[in-house]
Amino acid sequence: xxxxxxxxxxxxxxxxxxxxxxxxxxxxxxxxxxxxxxxxxxxxxxxxxxxxxxxxxxxxxxxxxxxxxxxxxxxxxxxxxxxxxxxxxxxxxxxxxxxxxxxxxxxxxxxxxxxxxxxxxxxxx
Numbered sequence: 572x573x574x575x576x577x578x579x580x581x582x583x584x585x586x587x588x589x590x591x592x593x594x595x596x597x598x599x600x601x602x603x604x605x606x607x608x609x610x611x612x613x614x615x616x617x618x619x620x621x622x623x624x625x626x627x628x629x630x631x632x633x634x635x636x637x638x639x640x641x642x643x644x645x646x647x648x649x650x651x652x653x654x655x656x657x658x659x660x661x662x663x664x665x666x667x668x669x670x671x672x673x674x675x676x677x678x679x680x681x682x683x684x685x686x687x688x689x690x691x692x693x694x695x696x
Contacts, residue, residue, distance in 0.1 A: 573598045573685045575667050580690030583657055587694070591652040593667030593687060601645040604670040606683060607652045609663035609692075616666070618678030620652065630677060635661075657694045664689040 579591040593605070606621035620631045620641040629641050640653040650667055668676075668683035676682035 573600070573603070573669050573671075575669060575685055575687035577665060577667050577687045577690040580665060580692045582693045582695065585657060585659055585694055585696050587657050588653070588655045589657065589692060591654065591665055591667075591690060591692070593650040593652075595648045595650075595669070599645070600643065600648050600650065600669065602671070603685075604674055604676050605641070605643060605650045606668045606670070606676055607641060607650075607665060608668060608680070609661075609665045610689075611660075611663040614663075616680065618680075619665070621676055621678075622650065623675040625674070628675065630675075632678070654692070657692075659694045659696045662692060662694050664691050 574596045604624045607619040610616040622629050622641045638656045643650045666689045667687045669685040670676040670683045673682040
């Protein structure tokens, strides 16, 4: 079993930056593909980014491309989401997820077997 815990959320002004962390326990994340999703109030959860295993290939939703960066530090068993140039529409609860069986899980939530509890990001205008 993998337990995922997100942190780093908070309140930031538009144009600001935040870095979210997803720390794992129970298993090493080094052989898992990882993803970030978000869910705004009243909306469905949506894909933000993923990073494959092996190789570390990344992909992003069009809405965050060029502003967000997903990365991983296997030594720290942690995945990050660097968010720059934040916009009010980025306001959401952000969730990390892990996929053991699919190397490039992408936006398909069914490919992820493990989820964190989420961290709230609020961007003020």
